[in-house]
Amino acid sequence: MITQLIFRALDRKAVWLVSILLLVSFAIPFANLVLPDSSPFHLPNYAVPLFGKYVTYAMLALALDLVWGYCGILSLGHAAFFALGGYAMGMYLMRQIGTRGVYGDPILPDFMVFLNYKSLPWFWYGFDNFWFAALMVVLVPAILAFIFGFLAFRSRVTGVYLSIITQAMTYALLLAFFRNDLGFGGNNGLTDFKDILGFNVQAQATRAALFAASVIALSVAVLVCSAIVNSKLGKVMVAIRDAESRTRFLGYRVDNVKLFAFVVSAVIAGVAGALYVPQVGIINPGEFSPANSIEVVIWTAVGGRGTIIGPIIGGLLVNAGKSIFTGVWPEYWLYALGALFVLVTLFMPKGIVGLIRSIFTRKNPARADNTQPEETGQTDRPLITDAQPGPAE
Amino acid sequence: MFDELAHRLPNPPHKRDGVPRWTGNNRVKHTAQHLLPGGGDWERGRRTLGGFVLLMAFLTACLLIAVPPAMAQTADLPALVNALGQGGFPEREKAIDALVATSDVHVPAILQALSDGNLYTRKSDALVVLATKAGDAYALKDPVSGSALGTATSDDIEKIKVNNGLRGKIRTEIGEMTLLSTDRATRLSAAQSVLKTADPATLDLLKKALAAETDPQIKNVMELAEAVIILKTNASIDEKRAAIATVISHGDRDAQTVLLAALQTAPDELKPVIEDGLASISRSLQLWDIAQNLIYGTSLASVLLLAAIGLAITFGVMGVINMAHGEMVMLGAYVTFVVQNLIATYVPGLAEYAMAFSIPAAFLFTALVGVCIERGVIRWLYGRPLETLLATWGISLILQQAVRTIFGANNRLVAPPNWMTGAFELGGLTITWNRLWIVVFAVLVFTALQLVLNRTPLGLQMRAVTQNRRMASAMGIRTPFVDAMTFGLGSGVAGLAGVALTQIDNVSPGMGQNYIIDSFMVVVFGGVGNLWGTLIGAVSLGMANKFLEPYAGAVLAKIIILVLIILFIQRRPRGLFALKGRAIEQ
Helix, strand or coil, X not given: CHHHHHHHHCCHHHHHHHHHHXXXXXXXXXXXXXXXXXXXXXXXXXXXXXXXXXXXXXXXXXXXXXXXXXXXXXXXXXHHHHHHHHHHHHHHHHHHHHHHCCCCCCCCCHHHHHCCCCCCCHHHCCCCCHHHHHHHHHHHHHHHHHHHHHHHHHCCCCHHHHHHHHHHHHHHHHHHHHCHHHCCCHHHCEECCCEECCEECCCHHHHHHHHHHHHHHHHHHHHHHHHHHHCHHHHHHHHHHHCHHHHHHCCCCHHHHHHHHHHHHHHHHHHHHHHHHHHHCEECHHHHCHHXXXXXXXXXXXXXCCCCHHHHHHHHHHHHHHXXXXXXXXXXXXXXXXXXXXXXHHHCCCHHHHHHHHHHHHHCHHHCCCCCCCCCCCCCCCCCCCCCCCCCC | CCCCXXXXXXXXXXXXXXXXXXXXXXXXXXXXXXXXXXXXXXXXXXHHHCHHHHHHHHHHHHHHHHCCCCCXXXXXXXXXXXXXXXXXXXXXXXXXXXHHHHCCCCHHHHHHHHHHCCEEEECCCCCEEEEEEECCEEEEECCCCCCEEEEECCCCEEECCCCHHXXXXXXXXXXXXXXXXXXXXXXXXXXXXXXXXXXXXXXXXHHHHHHHCCCHHHHHHHHHHHHHHHHHCCCCHHHHHHHHHXXXXXXXXXXXXXXXXXXXXXXXXXXXXXXXXXXXXXXXXXXXXXXXXXXXXXXXXXXXXXHHXXXXXXXXXXCCCCCCHHHHHHHHHHHHHHHHHHHHHHCHHHHHHHHHHHHHHHHHHHHHHHHHHHHHCHHHHCCCHHHHHHXXXXXXXXXXXHHHHHHCCCCECXXXXXXXXXXXXXXXXXXXXXXXXXXXXXXXXXXXXXXXXXXXXXHHHHHHHHHCHHHHHHCCCCHHHHHHHHXXXXXXXXXXXXXXXXXCCCECCCHHHHHHHHHHHHHHHHCCCCHHHHHHHHHHHHHHHHHHHHHHCHHHHHHHHHHHHHHHHHHCXXXXXXXXXXXXXX
């Protein structure tokens, strides 16, 4: 069973993608650390954490794609899982500061001393241990996604209503994390990190390592997603996306399939957030803002939803575009982003990947496939035929 | 309620609830403090006079604050003031009488300075000056205008002496000038400060003032003050009992504070009376609190209703979640701003009625923008509701940035017309006019929309399209036209909301974002079956929020409401008033 899953994950496209990613995870640190400044291929120091940030964003877009592109659940709250993972990592990093903080308290982070905390709140226990923090990075988003998804999918909240309550969820978390008395640093969030696993987070080598770790995590996420969508379960997910009621009437447990996809997606988002925080050096409640979650949707849409590589391309391209744009014409970035939203939904519903694929398809009709969502939301189109009726597990 | 998005700290909601943008009082306060001769120097009064000096300083300060600076001084006031420096005590007494006879607003302050020993005669020209010690020298000021007159050494000036008889006279005169003043505001602030300090020395004066008082509000305050003073003195038990009854009959928060203080010092036989009184006051206060919460809730509900009702129309009829809805609200607010400025520039006489022009202008403009958006973007996306959400989000970003480019990122001020400023009191409640008008406006808009939907051909067509699009189309209804009109109507109503919100919120490019999530919550909670759902949604969310706020705080109240909505949607995935039947299922 497991070997079968791995074998499925290693279909040709995923292998190519992972190989390229692993190459990148080696090449970028190499270009930054080893090549001399004079080399035309030398990468300046600021670029490494910047690229690392893009990679974590791409991972977040991939997570969203798993639920939106393959399962038809448009979550407008995925930034919440990302931020929760980030906070778990941030808590670990805060505990590593120790006596080097402004107030020099060996246990309490600076903001707690400032807010007159007498002792560490119970939910901060254990975060001085990296592996405990890593476990929380996975568990916290997973548990939230499980509870939320369990309630929502069981009650058959779908479509726009689901999107709106996911937005309400991230908004509620935004407000909660702004509160000082929640014990997560309030408005300022967690910052001023020193060490990760004993290495200085500011050091260039650490940053290169974090970049490599991000790319490797993305590769693992690609393999996981690829395994899921190529399995029978993946076919059922696509069936749910295209005709939920019909899939349910055929006897599939639609709620369970959706819940599974939602939880896996939340975990990927959480890991992405955990890798994001040490590279940008701060996590604050702004990460929970609903606008962030909506932006993730556009990365996925630009790249091409319903594909594995699409959201990665989208996440990298849009964010690189944002960095360039906000540097050169800061006042026009919102115009560009807004136009991107409108134009992509109007003219490129399948994104960049869909566009390229349609060019190929025109040349070679045999390569046409039906993994992409159709352009219309009509429900009375034929079901995907290769999913066999039976329990989804 | 949910009035913050994105990167900013969530403000306490309705931070200006009950407070107009700027009030006349604030302004006067600032200016008056500028004009105040000698600043707070009187407060450094002689301790021998004890609390009374403090009281009087307070009285005069209150007095000056309450008096508009526009009130001109009496022409011969400087001459009369200079007379204070001449002759001995009998002449001084006459000069004081003459000053009091002018009833000028500056007189109490000047007399207070005299009593405190801050008035001096300049030897060179016999001018009476207000002197404060600054190092070795004295800083001189004109006692009337407060303008600086340079400095002098102790040899140059001579203190105007007063004896205890004169001090007593001054005390009475100042008290009479304030408590017995002909100006209502002066009397009120004097009475309130007597209530705050409750100095037994003022009792006789207070009784005199009370006998002459006709204004019920001031009389109220004075009675309370009298009772408080009696409770402090060694009056007989019966007198005190009567005083306690007076306090209890007032039944407000001041009375509660007074009784709590009295409870500490009261003789044992009075304690049960006071405790009973406290209990009855807290009962009535609780009732007033509930009433006040109802009013806050209604006010919030009206804002939510205005913001959400346009969304309910577009979502209900077209299944489009219009993320640019908040920007329509924002455009409506900016139209109000532009119309106000145009009118102020070209027809200043109509400035008071700018609202009357803003309302149709905002409706038409935003409706036009809405129709353009529908024709340009949304009509290509029917049947893909999630993607309209993305496209309209893009539009909202563009609109925000466009407004930022044209008008700048700063907040714009829409000055409220006079009839919308200020507040009035109703029993223990304070109601601001702007909030009240917004409630009225929301009710009018709601009624008008109900009429449009139920009594016009367009409304009939909209309802037909809502219930069964294909059937309506088969019956010859031009569904694309209905869609465009519906979107225009929804956007226009959002514009109207923008007009109303200029009165309680800042007009800024990001203001729409503050309302979009609120609007969603209302619509999702109420369901899209009909507008009553939106009304009930707005009222329940508004009320729930305001009743939770006192216990949980503003932010936590919002969080609780959001979580409750999420849970509610589990029970009723299509809101309170869902359309039944196959047509609404995806």
